Amino acid sequence: MTASAEGQPYAVAVPKGYRIGRWEVREPLASGAFATVYAARNTLPGTELPPTAALKFLPTGTRTPRQLHHLRELAEREVELLERLRAPRLIRMHETLTVEDPDHPELDGATVLVLERAEGSLDTLLDKTPAPASGPALLAEICQGLSQLHHAGWVHGDLKPGNVLLMKDGSVRLADFNMAAELEGTHAYSPAFTTPDYTPPELLWPEVSERGTRIRPTADIWAYGVLAHVVLTGTYPLPGATTEARTDAAMRYSRGAEELRLSPRLPAVWRQIIADCLSRTHQERATHDALTLLRRAEEAAGATRSARLPRLRPRRWRRPALVAAITAALLAAAGTVTYANLRDEGPSYGYHRCPFPSVCFFSEQNGNGEMCAWEESDPDWLSGSETCAWTADRPVKSIFYNGDESTGMGGVAYYRGRDYTPLGTDITRPNARMRTGCTGQHAQGNLAGTYAPRSHQLIQHCGDVAPGGS
Known part of the structure; x- marks a missing residue:
């Protein structure tokens, strides 16, 4: 990825001073065909995260369905590797975010990787x-x-x-x-x-x-x-x-x-x-x-000989379909640690609690906190046989669609309103963007954590317009 030439539009144009989570966007650092990297300042100093970082914006919510599928696949690959591997010579990812900003449709739905800042x-x-x-x-x-x-x-x-x-x-x-x-x-x-x-x-x-x-x-x-x-x-x-x-x-x-x-x-x-x-x-x-x-x-x-790499722990069994499928995911961050010996003390993950075949929503990032799980669509989380009472007053912060590919339902769309309807500012989103968000099968990842969905619906693909008016 190289610096954008003068006058050349960035893959994702983000104004200086824009805020996402704790991060305030500063000057652009580099741009490629599919992403733009910006310097960022931590507005909540004194936390476990550094005072500065690099924000990599991938436009996973603002392109045509075919482009979206490709961009989400690229985002999925990078997030999965960075979440699973922590090694001294690989760039470190601090967290992942999703832009939820219907008032800025060019940014809405973008995936943001918060990376350590390089010179x-x-x-x-x-x-x-x-x-x-x-x-x-x-x-x-x-x-x-x-x-x-x-x-x-x-x-x-x-x-x-x-x-x-x-x-x-x-x-x-x-x-x-x-x-x-x-x-x-x-x-x-x-x-x-x-x-x-x-x-x-x-x-x-x-x-x-x-x-x-x-x-x-x-x-x-x-x-x-x-x-x-x-x-x-x-x-x-x-x-x-x-x-x-x-x-x-x-x-x-x-x-x-x-x-x-x-x-x-x-x-x-x-x-x-x-x-x-x-x-x-x-x-x-x-x-x-x-x-x-x-x-x-x-x-x-003439360099000092580096230490011998530790023996890997045995790989946990995973369904062949999980290995084989490259889904149209908004975010993916695998919870099973393959190379645990090279990890430093990073965040813990709770995605393994999500039963197969279900979609699970969590009250904390990385699959932690309280969990609600469904095997099918649910028009109202707060009523019926399976309820998710904590979402009445707390936002959802992470999701895992541990789905069954044989059903053909490759995506799960979620909404702020009941009965798969938009609510509030969501109504400004045209077509499929009227939903609050959508995640593909086997995708794990953190959400912006600023809203509490009220319903979700299984659909064929996240790039499609979901049935029921979304």
């Missing part, structure tokens, strides 16, 4: 100082982050200088995980696009299924080789003045029609490391995993 990106550093003296040390830390990610069973899917952040102390954090994917055996599935200059040849023209592109950790290994060559020499390892020319060269190289000609400016100690990362095929690259590369990079950089 800049590797991309910005390279623009100012090609082949910086700190390059080898930075590469060792980047490889450490990649090793942490792969050890936890995830593939980044879009490793490049713009997605490497530099902290105030000069250390590295990997970021932008909206292309990240969790491994299912030897493979993972990621959206069908990435950054061509950092994409291995076998994925430049991939076979794309309804689940996306099948990728392996070796895709990140290739990207690391390209990134290392750029950091150390200021040039790409494959010839060409344009991205198209370089991708053509990559395809010729993969077929054996062209040799790999690394820059003569490349330090000798890094030459074989990068050549191994840029092996022609996945099979050749697979012999050089991230941990092996980390030890070689640390030695090449």
